[in-house]
Amino acid sequence: MSVRVRIAPSPTGLIHVGNVRSALFNWLFARHHKGTFIVRIDDTDVERSLREYEVDILEGFRWLGLDWDEGVEVGGPHGSYRQSDRFGRYRDAAHDLVDRGLAYYDDRTPEQLEELRTRAQAEKRHPNFYIRQPAEPVRAGAIRFSVPQDRPIEFEDVVRDAMRFEPETVDDFVILRSDGLPTYHLASTLDDVEYEISHVIRGEDLLPSTPKHILLSRALGGTPPVYAHLPLLFGPDGKKLSKRHGDTSLAAYRRGGYLPEAMLNFMSLLGWSLDSERTIFTRDEAIAAFDLDRVSKNPAIFDLEKLAWLNGEYIRALAPADFIERVMPQVEASLGRRLNDSERARFSTIAPLVQERTKLLIEAPGQVAWLFSEHFDIDPEAWTKVMVEGTADVLADAVDRLEKIDIWESESIEAALRSMLEDLAINARQGLQPLRVAVTGSSVSPPLFESLAVLGRQRTIDRLRAAIERLGAPGHPR
RNA sequence: GGCCCCGUCGUCCAGAGGCCCAGGACGCCGGCCUUUCAAGCCGGAAACGCCGGUUCGAAUCCGGUCGGGGCUGCCA
Numbered sequence: 262m263s264v265r266v267r268i269a270p271s272p273t274g275l276i277h278v279g280n281v282r283s284a285l286f287n288w289l290f291a292r293h294h295k296g297t298f299i300v301r302i303d304d305t306d307v308e309r310s311l312r313e314y315e316v317d318i319l320e321g322f323r324w325l326g327l328d329w330d331e332g333v334e335v336g337g338p339h340g341s342y343r344q345s346d347r348f349g350r351y352r353d354a355a356h357d358l359v360d361r362g363l364a365y366y367d368d369r370t371p372e373q374l375e376e377l378r379t380r381a382q383a384e385k386r387h388p389n390f391y392i393r394q395p396a397e398p399v400r401a402g403a404i405r406f407s408v409p410q411d412r413p414i415e416f417e418d419v420v421r422d423a424m425r426f427e428p429e430t431v432d433d434f435v436i437l438r439s440d441g442l443p444t445y446h447l448a449s450t451l452d453d454v455e456y457e458i459s460h461v462i463r464g465e466d467l468l469p470s471t472p473k474h475i476l477l478s479r480a481l482g483g484t485p486p487v488y489a490h491l492p493l494l495f496g497p498d499g500k501k502l503s504k505r506h507g508d509t510s511l512a513a514y515r516r517g518g519y520l521p522e523a524m525l526n527f528m529s530l531l532g533w534s535l536d537s538e539r540t541i542f543t544r545d546e547a548i549a550a551f552d553l554d555r556v557s558k559n560p561a562i563f564d565l566e567k568l569a570w571l572n573g574e575y576i577r578a579l580a581p582a583d584f585i586e587r588v589m590p591q592v593e594a595s596l597g598r599r600l601n602d603s604e605r606a607r608f609s610t611i612a613p614l615v616q617e618r619t620k621l622l623i624e625a626p627g628q629v630a631w632l633f634s635e636h637f638d639i640d641p642e643a644w645t646k647v648m649v650e651g652t653a654d655v656l657a658d659a660v661d662r663l664e665k666i667d668i669w670e671s672e673s674i675e676a677a678l679r680s681m682l683e684d685l686a687i688n689a690r691q692g693l694q695p696l697r698v699a700v701t702g703s704s705v706s707p708p709l710f711e712s713l714a715v716l717g718r719q720r721t722i723d724r725l726r727a728a729i730e731r732l733g734a735p736g737h738p739r
Numbered sequence: 740g741g742c743c744c745c746g747u748c749g750u751c752c753a754g755a756g757g758c759c760c761a762g763g764a765c766g767c768c769g770g771c772c773u774u775u776c777a778a779g780c781c782g783g784a785a786a787c788g789c790c791g792g793u794u795c796g797a798a799u800c801c802g803g804u805c806g807g808g809g810c811u812g813c814c815a
Contacts, residue, residue, distance in 0.1 A: 367813090434812095531751075
């Protein structure tokens with residue numbers, strides 16, 4: 262049997278990481294088995310579905326490198342891969358089920374249904390006990406699927422093993438709403454049948470709906486696919502990951518300076534592992550190793566700290582030129598202007614040192630703000646900590662020595678400043694930190710000698726003099 | 740309430756009766772390196788929810804219990 266899998270997001274919001282993880286597992290599974298990965302848009306909820314969200318979904322998949330073989334935008338043998346284009350098809354299918362006695366119209370109101378559920382509970386029966394076909398048939402309202410009560414629904418879930426649902430626990434669910442639009446159950450199941458989906462790999466939240474889908478598949482003339490229900494992704498509070506956990510949209514991570522390859526690696530670790538030792542691996546290694554039998558049953562908490570660490574690993578592994586290319590837009594965005602050629606050259610020189618210290622691309626601009634602007638902020642805390650008695654003299658001494666250097670480069674700067682340390686009999690912390698703060702405005706920066714080299718002699722000396730002045734100025738004792 | 744799922748370090752995963760007084764990773768703690776911060780290196784603390792049972796032997800099998808979660812809509 263050839264593997265045909267799909268991801269079928271609903272464009273009712275920015276795609277969030279839970280769906281992305283499902284997409285990833287489907288994609289890995291398809292690629293591993295040389296199968297077909299399909300992207301379908303389940304936009305049966307016309308009220309909430311928006312085209313901009315569909316764009317966001319597809320952009321997200323492309324960003325991660327999840328390419329699809331059939332589906333929206335790329336097409337395929339099944340016509341439209343957007344359910345809103347197939348409403349007629351679903352309606353026909355629903356009517357056909359009614360004609361065959363497998364479904365029925367129901368014009369009961371929500372209040373009536375609620376009452377039936379309440380009554381069943383009061384009688385200690387299953388809540389859905391009375392949600393069955395009424396004795397008197399009607400020809401209006403929504404269409405419900407009639408769940409056969411003669412035997413349990415059993416199936417083998419690839420990750421959950423043997424599953425069994427008693428028929429009385431499955432309600433006669435609506436397949437066509439009274440406005441003639443299909444529900445998710447009908448549209449999704451019919452599409453899975455008609456598109457010959459072999460495996461349905463999705464979140465565990467749909468496990469309770471699976472008996473409905475199996476029954477529907479058969480009624481529709483298909484063979485139910487193999488099901489694999491993935492463990493849910495939780496927020497730090499142990500609840501299903503949702504908007505209230507903050508940034509759960511993929512877009513937030515894209516903008517937040519995460520590398521797609523790191524994101525991919527990280528998400529593949531949520532409910533799966535390549536082996537017991539390896540945490541970092543390439544997409545091809547994941548494809549080669551991926552299968553559903555290593556998918557875990559337990560929910561996974563989305564651990565931002567581990568993601569950040571992994572991202573840092575990937576950033577450090579980047580070729581320097583690649584890092585520069587990826588980080589330049591972030592720097593320019595934060596500066597609010599394009600860098601000129603000489604600034605670009607300066608940045609490129611120091612970029613490898615920034616690269617080592619960056620976990621998220623968006624951190625980089627802050628590390629080099631001092632390099633491009635004379636209006637960088639001086640951290641007051643860093644200043645008071647480092648500018649102690651006698652510091653002005655040290656800075657003045659440094660200026661003298663730096664002015665005498667023949668060739669302005671990190672080696673000569675280091676030699677000059679080290680001999681100063683020696684002559685003054687002070688340690689690096691006493692002698693160098695004040696320079697760092699004076700020049701970069703912070704006690705945290707890329708390595709000092711390289712930083713001064715890139716900044717240039719004149720700017721360096723100007724900043725040191727400004728610091729000396731500030732130290733001597735009224736209102737700035739010491 | 741009903742149906743269903745899950746239960747190994749704080750977190751993610753490994754473990755499919757003896758290889759486990761439980762392994763890897765993040766985080767945490769300590770040390771080394773060091774011009775700051777990172778990175779790197781070395782070391783450390785940290786878990787089989789609980790109770791029974793099966794077995795010569797259980798993290799692994801069974802039962803119960805407790806705990807967490809999902810679903811319960813003419814949303815998906």
